[in-house]
Amino acid sequence: xxxxxxxxxxxxxxxxxxxxxxxxxxxxxxxxxxxxxxxxxxxxxxxxxxxxxxxxxxxxxxxxxxxxxxxxxxxxxxxxxxxxxxxxxxxxxxxxxxxxxxxxxxxxxxxxxxxxxxxxxxxxxxxxxxxxxxxxxxxxxxxxxxxxxxxxxxxxxxxxxxxxxxxxxxxxxxxxxxxxxxxxxxxxxxxxxxxxxxxxxxxxxxxxxxxxxxxxxxxxxxxxxxxxxxxxxxxxxxxxxxxxxxxxxxxxxxxxxxxxxxxxx
Amino acid sequence: xxxxxxxxxxxxxxxxxxxxxxxxxxxxxxxxxxxxxxxxxxxxxxxxxxxxxxxxxxxxxxxxxxxxxxxxxxxxxxxxxxxxxxxxxxxxxxxxxxxxxxxxxxxxxxxxxxxxxxxxxxxxxxxxxxxxxxxxxxxxxxxxxxxxxxxxxxxxxxxxxxxxxxxxxxxxxxxxxxxxxxxxxxxxxxxxxxxxxxxxxxxxxxxxxxxxxxxxxxxxxxxxxxxxxxxxxxxxxxxxxxxxxxxxxxxxxxxxxxxxxxxxx
Numbered sequence: 001x002x003x004x005x006x007x008x009x010x011x012x013x014x015x016x017x018x019x020x021x022x023x024x025x026x027x028x029x030x031x032x033x034x035x036x037x038x039x040x041x042x043x044x045x046x047x048x049x050x051x052x053x054x055x056x057x058x059x060x061x062x063x064x065x066x067x068x069x070x071x072x073x074x075x076x077x078x079x080x081x082x083x084x085x086x087x088x089x090x091x092x093x094x095x096x097x098x099x100x101x102x103x104x105x106x107x108x109x110x111x112x113x114x115x116x117x118x119x120x121x122x123x124x125x126x127x128x129x130x131x132x133x134x135x136x137x138x139x140x141x142x143x144x145x146x147x148x149x150x151x152x153x154x155x156x157x158x159x160x161x162x163x164x165x166x167x168x169x170x171x172x173x174x175x176x177x178x179x180x181x182x183x184x185x186x187x188x189x190x191x192x193x194x195x196x197x198x199x200x201x202x203x204x205x206x207x208x209x210x211x212x213x214x215x216x217x218x219x220x221x222x223x224x225x226x227x228x229x230x231x232x233x234x235x236x237x238x239x240x241x242x243x244x245x246x247x248x249x250x251x252x253x254x255x256x257x258x259x260x261x262x263x264x265x
Numbered sequence: 266x267x268x269x270x271x272x273x274x275x276x277x278x279x280x281x282x283x284x285x286x287x288x289x290x291x292x293x294x295x296x297x298x299x300x301x302x303x304x305x306x307x308x309x310x311x312x313x314x315x316x317x318x319x320x321x322x323x324x325x326x327x328x329x330x331x332x333x334x335x336x337x338x339x340x341x342x343x344x345x346x347x348x349x350x351x352x353x354x355x356x357x358x359x360x361x362x363x364x365x366x367x368x369x370x371x372x373x374x375x376x377x378x379x380x381x382x383x384x385x386x387x388x389x390x391x392x393x394x395x396x397x398x399x400x401x402x403x404x405x406x407x408x409x410x411x412x413x414x415x416x417x418x419x420x421x422x423x424x425x426x427x428x429x430x431x432x433x434x435x436x437x438x439x440x441x442x443x444x445x446x447x448x449x450x451x452x453x454x455x456x457x458x459x460x461x462x463x464x465x466x467x468x469x470x471x472x473x474x475x476x477x478x479x480x481x482x483x484x485x486x487x488x489x490x491x492x493x494x495x496x497x498x499x500x501x502x503x504x505x506x507x508x509x510x511x512x513x514x515x516x517x518x519x520x521x522x523x524x525x526x527x528x529x530x
Contacts, residue, residue, distance in 0.1 A: 011378065015285035018275055018380065019316070022284065051284070088380070090388040096514050099391075103517045113276065113475055115283065115353070116384035118394065123355040123378060126364075130400045134425055137395070154423065160399055210378055249361050252368045 004076035004102050006089035008114015009033075011210025013042035014051060017084075021112045025052040029079030032072050034059045036170050037094055038086035038117070039233045041211055048084075056084065061171075069098045076107045088116040120209040121163060121235050124216050126249025127204070131240065133160030138181045138236070139167045140174070149188040152238045153196040159241040159265075166234045175232035178205040182225045182236070197221060197238070202263055204237040204254060205229055218256035241265045269341035269367050271354035273379015274298075276475025278307035279316060282349075286377045290317040294344030297337050299324045301435050302359055303351035303382070304498045306476055313349075321349065326436075334363045341372045353381040385474040386428060386500050389481050391514025392469070396505065398425030403446045403501070404432045405439070414453040417503045418461040424506040424530075431499045440497035443470040447490045447501070462486060462503070467528055469502040469519060470494055483521035506530045 005024050010016025017025075025031055031054045035043070049056055063071065075081040083089075083098075089111055090096055102109050122129050133155035138148045148164060155162045166176040185197040199222035207215040207229040215229050239246070244264045250256035270289050275281025282290075290296055296319045300308070314321055328336065340346040348354075348363075354376055355361055367374050387394050398420035403413045413429060420427045431441040450462040464487035472480040472494035480494050504511070509529045515521035 008380075010283055010380075013285075015288065016283055018281055018283050019287065020278075020280035023280065088384045088388045090391065091384055091394050093393050093510070096391055096510065100513050100517045109518075111388060111479075113380045113385045113388060115273075115275075115378045115380055116388075119353045119356055119381035119384050120378045123353045123376060123381075126355065126361055128358050129356050129383065130402070133399055134397065134423070135395045158399070158419070214376075245358070245361065248365050252365045253374075 001080055002077055003080055003108045003110065004072065005080065005082045005110045005112060006095065006099065007082055007084050007112040008088045009040065009084050009086050010115035011087065011117060011120055012040055014044060014048035016040070016115060016210065018112065018114070021114065022052055024112055025054060025082050025084065027080065028054060028082035030075035030081045031056045031084065032059050032081065033057070033084035034064060035086060036061045037092045039168060039170060040086050041208060041231065064098065068101060072098065073102060073105060073107065076102060085114070088114045091116045091118060115210060117209055117235070118163065121206055121237070124206055124209055124214055125204050125237055126253055127161055127237065127239065127246050128243060131161050132163055133158060133240070135163045135165065137165045137167055138176060138184065140176055141180070141184060143167070144184070146188065149185055149192060149196060152185070153194050156196060156240050161240050162238045164236040164238065166236060168233065175234060178207070178229050178234045178236050179225055182221055186221060186225070202239055202260060204239065204250065206235045206237070207231065208233065209235065216254040218250040218254035218260065266345055267342055268345055268373045268375065269337065270345065270347045270375045270377060271360065271364065272347055272349050272377040273353045274305065274349050274351050275380035276352065276382060276385055277305055279309060279313035281305070281380060281475065283377065283379070286379065287317055289377050290319060290347050290349065292345065293319060293347035295340035295346045296321045296349065297324055297346065298322070298349035299329060300351060301326045302357045304433060304435060304440070305351050306473060306496065329363065333366060337363065338367060338370060338372065341367060350379070353379045356381045356383060380475060382474055382500070383428065386471055386502070389471055389474055389479055390469050390502055391518055392426055392502065392504065392511050393508060396426050397428055398423060398505070400428045400430065402430045402432055403441060403449065405441055406445070406449060408432070409449070411453065414450055414457060414461060417450070418459050421461060421505050426505050427503045429501040429503065431501060433498065440499060443472070443494050443499045443501050444490055447486055451486060451490070467504055467525060469504065469515065471500045471502070472496065473498065474500065481519040483515040483519035483525065
């Protein structure tokens, strides 16, 4: 059987893969992997190779973008190729092109899903999934954009929460911190004055979602901006209108101050 | 060690659990599970018990809601209790209350994430994750609500896609079909006339996300409304503005007609 199976590795380490994903990897003729789209803090290639009993070929961004994943496509034409991707394979848009190319070349493709940072963050926060609006990425200051502020403002106007992914440059080992992201957004407030990110805006910072030591901290911007979240990866939620059940959860799991009770609509 | 660990089972069958989730379950003193919040079409309790080597106690909605999960909380006071939940444990809001109750009673809690239907659907569709707005559930006709139509209209106005979860009554083995959901929404159009769901609106229907036989079908309402998606579970996406890469993906994986090319903005 010739095919290309995209397998999600999930979060944090080699145990984030599903039993189904491991089974598919064990039966592959060739196994590839990339780690540049996301950080898996406790991942070990040797341990994963031990678990699946296969040699795994690590691919760089250039293998996939400049070379268009040629090695994977060639392997998938002569046997079963598995491509291991952090999180869920297509939540980042990076690999959709590879799947389209494969289908165009007559290679059949399948997806074995993995845990996505998106649902892990929502799940950890205790906030209600159906109350999130559009997601946005906050870039580093040297790549500044007004979009994050505008998306948060738009979601808030509709009463919705905003999940902010924070930019990373994996190759340089650089991760935008929750503190820097808040300062950037707070800085925009002076220009925009839409009451979107002020010292008294409630926010939820999340570090290391999916690991054994996640940190979830809810508070007002003026307090969270100085909080030490430890190691990356980081994300940030700016809540819209809060239901009392959501405030209950933030108080119970995320150290929200008692003043959060006053935010319930 | 006394604690309560919420473990996500992921989608479809017992192989949707992660290696980490299985490891936690093997080392538990008591294992509980519920299946009423979601459908796992190919799941076998016996096979999962075989994999983890533990007896699993199945809980009903009434055990969790009327009895407030008393059995779980008692087990978590004297040992390590694992509670297995389809998908990701807190994407449905049902179990947040149990976690709050546990923390209030001094029981420490942890989450081992599972694959959520939310990210699986986005991933399967090939649409871009950051272009989705608020999610909505379409209820059965006997529980009719204007909310789904309004949410789709609001998202579209912002150029955003809408993920529509379709209602289910697991106990009665009833699942709202994609066809019925489309008819319901299309019916609203006559009243609201906002050009939200017309015969020529592009939609994407998805059946059995996360299974070995997912069906993803993109087309115009007038065509998809008659398409046979087979067995549940079902979901529906109403796209907002489409990027040409998204249309490429819908044509390559979801049988979108060539007229979709004309929708690119």
